[in-house]
Amino acid sequence: MWEKWMRRALELAALAEGRTSPNPLVGALVLDQTGRLVGEGFHSRAGEPHAEVGALAQAGEAARGGTLVVTLEPCCHHGRTPPCSEAVIRAGIARVVVALKDPDPRVAGGGIAQLRQAGVEVIADVLREAAEEQNHAFLHRLKTGRPWGVLKWAMSLDGRTALPNGLSQWISGPPARAWVHRLRAGCDAVVVGGGTVRADDPLLTSRGQRLPEPLRVVLSRSLDLPEKARLWDVDPAPTVVAHGPEAAGRSLVCGPERLPLEECEPKALMQALANRGCNRVLWECGPKLAAIALRQGCIQEVAAVVAPKLMGGMAARTPLGDLGLQRMEDVPTGMLQHPIGIGDDWLMRFRLRACIDFNR
Numbered sequence: 001m002w003e004k005w006m007r008r009a010l011e012l013a014a015l016a017e018g019r020t021s022p023n024p025l026v027g028a029l030v031l032d033q034t035g036r037l038v039g040e041g042f043h044s045r046a047g048e049p050h051a052e053v054g055a056l057a058q059a060g061e062a063a064r065g066g067t068l069v070v071t072l073e074p075c076c077h078h079g080r081t082p083p084c085s086e087a088v089i090r091a092g093i094a095r096v097v098v099a100l101k102d103p104d105p106r107v108a109g110g111g112i113a114q115l116r117q118a119g120v121e122v123i124a125d126v127l128r129e130a131a132e133e134q135n136h137a138f139l140h141r142l143k144t145g146r147p148w149g150v151l152k153w154a155m156s157l158d159g160r161t162a163l164p165n166g167l168s169q170w171i172s173g174p175p176a177r178a179w180v181h182r183l184r185a186g187c188d189a190v191v192v193g194g195g196t197v198r199a200d201d202p203l204l205t206s207r208g209q210r211l212p213e214p215l216r217v218v219l220s221r222s223l224d225l226p227e228k229a230r231l232w233d234v235d236p237a238p239t240v241v242a243h244g245p246e247a248a249g250r251s252l253v254c255g256p257e258r259l260p261l262e263e264c265e266p267k268a269l270m271q272a273l274a275n276r277g278c279n280r281v282l283w284e285c286g287p288k289l290a291a292i293a294l295r296q297g298c299i300q301e302v303a304a305v306v307a308p309k310l311m312g313g314m315a316a317r318t319p320l321g322d323l324g325l326q327r328m329e330d331v332p333t334g335m336l337q338h339p340i341g342i343g344d345d346w347l348m349r350f351r352l353r354a355c356i357d358f359n360r
Contacts, residue, residue, distance in 0.1 A: 153319040162317040189281045215238050240259045269298075
């Protein structure tokens with residue numbers, strides 16, 4: 001019985017995909033005493049009312065004596081919004097069905113405990129695995145202190161990301177490029193290196209599929225960047241240029257924000273982005289930076305678009321630089337999702353297994 005309603009709550013949570021960071025995705029619904037649906041809600045963005053509050057407001061007095069079904073344990077602390085646990089108790093809810101206990105140390109079971117102390121019946125872990133999957137990026141950031149990293153590339157069937165002369169536009173077709181815009185819309189930041197800015201002059205927006213647009217980030221060791229680039233126009237989307245102490249005294253073009261790091265490395269950048277509330281970060285960088293990000297544990301997932309083209313060339317660029325591997329036993333492995341056709345191209349999504357150690 002509860003699985004049916006929890007699936008609906010998960011559907012509601014998904015409506016805010018890419019817009020709630022640093023908060024998780026949360027959906028909720030209210031059933032009256034007869035089991036009739038009387039209220040629904042979802043958390044639309046950070047600072048806005050939580051899912052439980054929206055569902056309870058829609059239900060009104062019909063919530064009294066009823067059941068709240070919610071994908072995440074109601075919060076019990078004062079943040080940008082009041083505690084949801086108190087709102088649930090005031091509404092007279094008799095039963096709360098929860099998918100996932102909140103791992104945030106400010107909650108961590110406290111919301112459930114508060115509800116039970118008030119005499120509310122709590123049923124936990126209903127479709128827990130589905131809720132964990134929906135919020136895997138949020139959970140990863142809480143556990144590791146870094147956002148979930150997705151590395152994206154487009155390549156030919158023979159594994160090339162550019163011709164020997166460097167030309168790469170366009171390997172994939174329009175449907176696949178539109179999919180990339182949707183992928184960006186589900187991320188909080190998009191990262192490239194200075195080489196990509198110089199070679200491709202990318203825009204890195206979702207083309208309006210998300211407002212505000214994700215943060216655009218350039219990681220540059222030298223700040224050897226062109227004076228004119230589409231990323232410097234911050235009207236469509238904000239841009240941050242991150243660098244290490246070696247570039248501290250060098251000037252930067254007007255427009256983008258400057259982000260000094262203790263060291264100009266992907267791991268330092270990911271920690272800084274986590275501090276800014278990013279749950280999911282998309283890497284659209286060149287092979288050298290991609291390899292470093294992978295070695296430093298900044299990549300958890302690969303999204304590769306494979307085009308039915310043969311580009312050839314021994315000197316042609318490939319998606320990844322040298323990982324420094326000497327043994328097949330050290331090669332990163334993971335779970336490959338079923339390929340999806342997008343126009344004439346194929347999308348391959350690959351989630352890395354945990355605990356990869358490149359220093360053995």
